[in-house]
Amino acid sequence: MSKIPSQSSGEREPSVAIVGSGPAGCYTAQMLRKRWPSAQIVVFERLPVPYGLLRYGVSPDHQGTKAIARQFDRLFADGRVHFMGNVEVGKHVSVQQLQDAFDVVVLAAGLGADRPLPGLAGDGVYGAGQVMRWFNSHPDEQSFAPCFGATTTIIGNGNVAVDVLRLLSKHRDSFTGSDLDPRLIEQQPARIHVVGRSPASAAKFDSVMIRELADIDDAVFDVDAVDATGHEDKRIQAKIEALLDLTAVRAVSSPRVHVSFHFGWTSESLESTPDGRTLRLVDTESRQAVKLIETDSVVTAVGFGSGLQHEIDRTYFESDESDLDCGLLDSGLYCSGWFRRGPTGGIPANRLDAKMVCTRIIEDVESGAVTPRKSGLVALAAHLHPDTVDFAGWRRIDAAEASRTAHGRCRTKVPDIATMLDLARTCAPERTTVTCVENQTTDAVGHKEER
Template identity: 30%
Template structure:
């Protein structure tokens, strides 16, 4: 008998899990449920539009969706349209790969001020996520702060600093271009509480920060400190050494006088977002010093930076899922190697997780492959055929009876073709359909 598996979340983690399942020696069928009308998750809605190289991953993911053993079922919201006990009627195992799309808090005063933003919200806007507002309030400020030293912080800083016309070659739709055109930002300040040896940028992402003809990258020498522990750290981590070398080459270099600037500040820990009349007017940081073990401590020396907006890029957080336990400290579904653990510490039968909802938002997209392999190994070891209704038609009938307007792979191909055609008309590779209604309307009857 065919092992039937539901995967909830059709981003890279879920699609990799489906791929590994179909390559196993077990006869399987996999249905990928996705709450959006489009697959690919983070690659489509979390990667900056001016990174088409990373989006090449979509081609590999698309090949998995084309497999006869895999079905894409989009525009279905887990917890609202279908619940865990209902999935168990049709599937022998359920894998959750819902990712992490919420912002982690800094937990400093002023986070709730106007124009204090989470990076995830900004990324969703410029990536035209269909479930977020179509406008963005940049205000009239000329200086913005970005808090964080990961690739998302770099993406946010780069999009804030670049001109709208530079972004027009990407897949952004008209309202994102208009929003970027409206911003007055000339200077973006990126803050890290530790030294440059511990920055989590990838070398390629960091180098690309310096490619814009309109943006100058300035690494400030204050706080650019490297101690013995820092040297031991980079000796063990090749990418961190490459990043440190790039940054060191930029310290003190000649200023070219480009119209926009990205400032990188190390050893500055944000302590408060300053406000006036409910709006951001500054960011207060405390100078830190290296302790010698990789950590830092405050020095009591504070600086107020006159910025008019703050973007917090300190990590993504997963959200709780109906019917599953949730670890409020680590913001993941509690699990052992991908097997979901109940409140009693026992395995929840035939229920699994993979990707960021399993291990937190760490690692690059490609790292989810090995993560999915671990989870799928447990699926194949511990699962037997238990679902009473075993036909794909049963699932479709259930959704139609619920009045759910679900999207098939054929529908997605029509949406995809529409976006490509919109791009060709403007000499671009693609222009995204920005709203759910636009996407659903692109389907042929």
């Protein structure tokens, strides 16, 4: 572990702990660093690797978006902000211990859990967040083994639903330059239904996401109903036009995959049949008409629940709504990003969020509501386990991943914590064979390969 400068006493700059290294935590660190150039700022992350959903949610074929991580790399690389990975707050250290050690604590732990859909659960039903984590080789999903079958149905009309649709329907050879593990795309359905409760004009996806689907030149798309054209709202009109263009008849001699959009339908139940499953939909508006879809699997993409941790924290701290709105939970304790405002908004929204929360933090320190006096990490040292991962450790993991570019990938992610920790400790990321267990080889990035 590299040495972290201690918080110097007498300085009027607060010691700051941030929980979570996703966009919200990183933007918060960036802004507080700008205001207080010599304050000790430590970002605690439960995984050995940083960047939250930027690494594990954003689609593997959207490397342009993932490149935002580079600006966060710079924040940690020059030692101005300290990364402390493999520390789960609530397990390894408590929020109270952080508050005892640091003047300012910011919770930016995100919200990971897929929101369930009533009536849909059990085998063959998968949450889109989990599917995207799996496509992104998240260590929590190592034992997840979805079986999409020949026909899958995606329920939801947001950008995450379209991400899942694109990853399942794009030709497996067209992931060059992505960091999608080729083994994760071995089963692709030939038939995909996409079901949305609202009419097309109210669908939440962006037109650019629909336009991107048009690049899949061996797929055909159709739509049951598009409700409005000539809409005054330019965003809605762009969305409708993108859908109409996509679903216009196109000459594909033998389509590899056929995608149907169903707008204005609400899923009611999923029943097992001898041949698979039947998804029952009702017309959202009238509740009279029924549509049955034969499907092998269902992916629910209907948002993310406010996880248990969030509920506990909100209840526990009992801040009033106006304080919560600007991120204040308790004296010296703040929250930011999805953890503060719920699971809505893309990465730029977390920048705005961080700006607002940092404004409140700075006001509190300048008004004397928070007095800088706590020594920071040194006061927490006794509670930390020895396997924390610093930024240099992450860089070693990063180098090992980036050196694995087989199948045209820009990197192959390490999928398990043990290998991450091994790599973080060693300085030899190029090493290829680490262990042989019976008939399996575990390579430097932790993938088990059948011989």
